[in-house]
Amino acid sequence: MKKTLWLFCLKRLASLPIILLGVSLLTFFLMRIVPIEPAEVILRLSGVTPTTESIRSLEKEMGLNLPLFEQYWLWLKDVLSLQFGTSFVSKLPVAEELLSKFPATVLLAINSFVLALTISVPSGIISALYPYSLINKFVRMLSIISVSLPTFWLGFMLIYIFSIQLNLFPTNGTGSLAHLILPTCTLAIPIIGLFTQTIQTAMTQELTKPYIDYAYQRGLSKKTIIMKHVLKHTLTPLLSLFGLTLGNLMAGAIVVEQVFSWPGVGRYLIESIINRDYPVIQSYVLIVATLYVCINLCTDILQRIFDPRIKESTYD
């Protein structure tokens, strides 16, 4: 099994370049549908009068007057030699800008994700096991509340209660574990709601299956049944949901980053889009695409480990 797993890994990773190509092409052309050229934007940002001549000359300088495919080809060549260009706005290397912001986002993403899993898995299981109990109802109510809450509201509420009133944490910024807790909770809470509910539903489903009865009659203890079989069958199909959620988190939680002044990549992307900062957007898309592919790869591998019944033939 190990060998096929490795092969699977390699096959997937081999598809990475195609994906990156596709993603970057898509971004490239989509951004150019958007009206208002970067040259004009930059001139305005600098307070310079964007006359037609100055726009044209800046465009020439920036290489934006070449035919689209040629522009893309030039960009591709640069990327292949690991040159990610300079930001139109800040004139700093894009790699530097993005790399300085990504770790913060990743840190927040992973912590929120792990926190969410740690809480939602046991909650989902327990509420499925005791379907008519108070806990079940309580958990369900909480899940729905947490999912319908506006994130910024949640963030500000947490700041207001824990930061200002109780003075336990700082209101924003980074620097210590204390800075990390509130943003993590803000991000994690809606996810906990979603995961708990999905797990509970899936597990309730699973518990109705006939094999549970058979196993019970065969003399396996309740605990073993749940831990060894039910859990596996419940969680495995949900792995892709987990993976996608983690991917979304990594791509940058804009609202939370803003509320907590977290120096991450989400807000930076929005600004870059508004400023038509093409090099930044293109590079961001590459990084996120790679992250997604890796995460999907992981979840698919895990799915195969935990559910060896999934054979190669049906999938690839």
Place this chain on the structure above:
Amino acid sequence: MLFTFIHNPQPEKGWGIFYLYVYLHTLKEEIMLKKSCLLLVILIVSLLASCSADTKTDANHSGKKTISIGWPLDIGPLNPHTYLPNQMTAQAMVYESLVEYNDDGTISPKLAEKWKVSDDQTTYTFYLREGVKYSDGSIFNADNVIRNFNAILENRKAHSWMGMVKHIDYVKKIDDYTVALKLDEPYYPVLNELAFVRPFRFLGDAGFPKNDATSKGIKTAVGTGPWALKEYKKDKYAIFKRNDNYWGEKPKVDEVKIKIIPDSESIALAFENQELDLIYGRGIVSLDNYTYLKDSGNYETAISEPLSTQALLFNTQSGPLQQLKVRQAIHYAINKQSLVSTVTHGTEKVADTLFWDAIPYADIDLKALKFDSKKAKSLLNEAGWKLENGQTIRTKDGQKLELDLTYIATDAIQKPMAEMIQGELAKVGIKLNIKGTDVMVGLHQLMNDETDINFWRTNGPPTDPHNFINESATPNASGVYEAKRGLAEAKDLNKKVQQVLVSTDEAKRSQLYKEILTTMHDEALFYPISYETNNVIYQKSMQKFVPRASEYDIPYTIMDFKK
């Protein structure tokens, strides 16, 4: 103990151990072995991630007096000769200009002790202040001034918004402390423009990069100003320390820490939590928060004199707006007092004229058009826009009186104003469609005459009013040139503008200004709304001070803490 544990400044270790603790605890509660392995993997990965993340805590400045202020944007590279992403308020702390613009419109000496203007008003001779040192100890003299000017003028195109740039012939050293600036023709606002925060401010010799190409970047931020950059973490904070080589009145506090907090609500919260000493600026926190903090009585607040004017700009070439009566009717239809006090919570003053009195040459008598909805309706009738039976929108020759208003969707003031104006105009039978766009699209539409009505604002001192009229006669500059094209006096106005800028006779200049501004006012080209101000909130631990009416000069020098 848990408390100190969490707050300890070496989070990599603390965090890891803390998490391990939680993890082991939950392990006890029946989690599958394989899943635990998964969690362990994630744990390790995030531990590694946290190690690389920035872990420096706020530096502890015990014993030093530090003012903490919140600001939404990073201060930028502190290059005195360039624009974005440099923040003006930071540039003003480190770099100084030859002359200073005072709030009442007068000019005072700064790095130039005195100056002489030639009879034909094309040569300005500046006598530099002697004994001025840069923060690194180097001398400020004519050589350095020339070097700066040359670096700036290398890139004239980037500074073309500033009228005097295209008029500069050369800058020459007369002696070690004297320089002469020669223009090709008279241009009276030279001093105002030299006073502005950029680009004509001075960088120490050590800061110049290769080939003096400051437009591409600088080596270090060395200025003659009262502050020098001590510590800088991009997008997080910047700490400035007092320049002990400063030639002028030295600041009373030791340091200023600018904390970068992008969200305005977060700034307000940080201030409430005593993490900031000061909030200073226009639109830093929402006016609602400002009023809330003010009313709580726990803080000191202050408002500066007016900075700039917020107004609506009418596109006089577009349909119904071609008629003066329609534009005037819009003036009469809106209850401006209510509009301004509602949306700005009473922090801004109602503006009846485009420029307020302290702006040079703007102290003229202009008749205000006060709210009078009956008059609005009769004017519309006179213009031929009648209300048919049962209709709510006026028509003329089968056409509906429908107009577009563009506003910046993310602007917390423009949006409610747009909605209110929509409501007011509906009452007199005008259908106003309001459209929110992002900043860039909005600017584009403004310059290309694509909307009927736009929100607009003046730049404020020290470039008003000369920059305003200059741009009003220049295509693609501020949108005013295009907007006024429908007026009969458009060409005449452009001519007068050219004359004003090169005029040498003060009396004639005032006359021309009066004519230009009066024409614009009488033709209702603008609908002035309110005068914007700097809103200041500070902790009671600081001494009282008066804010300045400047967009970039925050008077840190006079600030101090109570004993």
Place this chain on the structure above:
Amino acid sequence: MIKKICLLLLSLIGIISLFAPWIVPNDPYLIDTTKRFFNPSWQYPLGTDHLGRCIFSRILIGMRYSVGSALIIQLISSGFSLAIATIVTFRQGITKKIFIRLWDILLSFPIIILAFALISVFGPGLRSVIIALVFAQTIYYSRIFHNAMISLSEMNYIKAARVSGTTGIKLLKTHFIPHILPTLYTLLSLDLGKVILEIAGFSFIGLGVQAPIPEWGMMIDEGKQYMRQYPALIIYPGISIFMIVLLLHQVGVKKHAN
């Protein structure tokens, strides 16, 4: 029992949204600055907002926009994604390979860029937002369903069914769909709230619903600057979103958990 009540409430809400313009107590667009931040009264059941408009009326009208759009988005995208997931799971060969590649590409793509481009082309407004979000949700869901289907297809009872002769559509209908549906429904109903908020998220960058449409997410966005002094502006739309999600969820879950 509870299920019946929830169904009843939902239909009531449906009817209300249809007839909203006629049953609102006040004009939801009428601005009256002398009436700002009123407390609830008979005239204004939920008080007034920062421009003096009746909050209750705005919520009623907003129901059509927010819930309507979110429902449309969720329904269309789940339809598409189920179809896509089914095709990809069961077809062999080139189509499958292409789809999977395409998926990977599209999934790795930050949807905000797509949304921005779409909105720039079609102009800001609800329609563009709906198109962009349908796109995003479809891609998102189809992968989840696809993987869930894969797991299912290896289940013994499916194999048994296959062996016993049920194939194709019948197989789908009787065995697959019933097992996918609960998860699908949970995702859909819970994400409804998220979608409403995402519609509002576009106004954050200035490209969403145009004022003065009282779309719930937009109301929350406007109200957030008055959060501390007059939280009513956020609370009422927030509760409305919450109630709709709750009702949908109650109806759905009970339906399939037998």
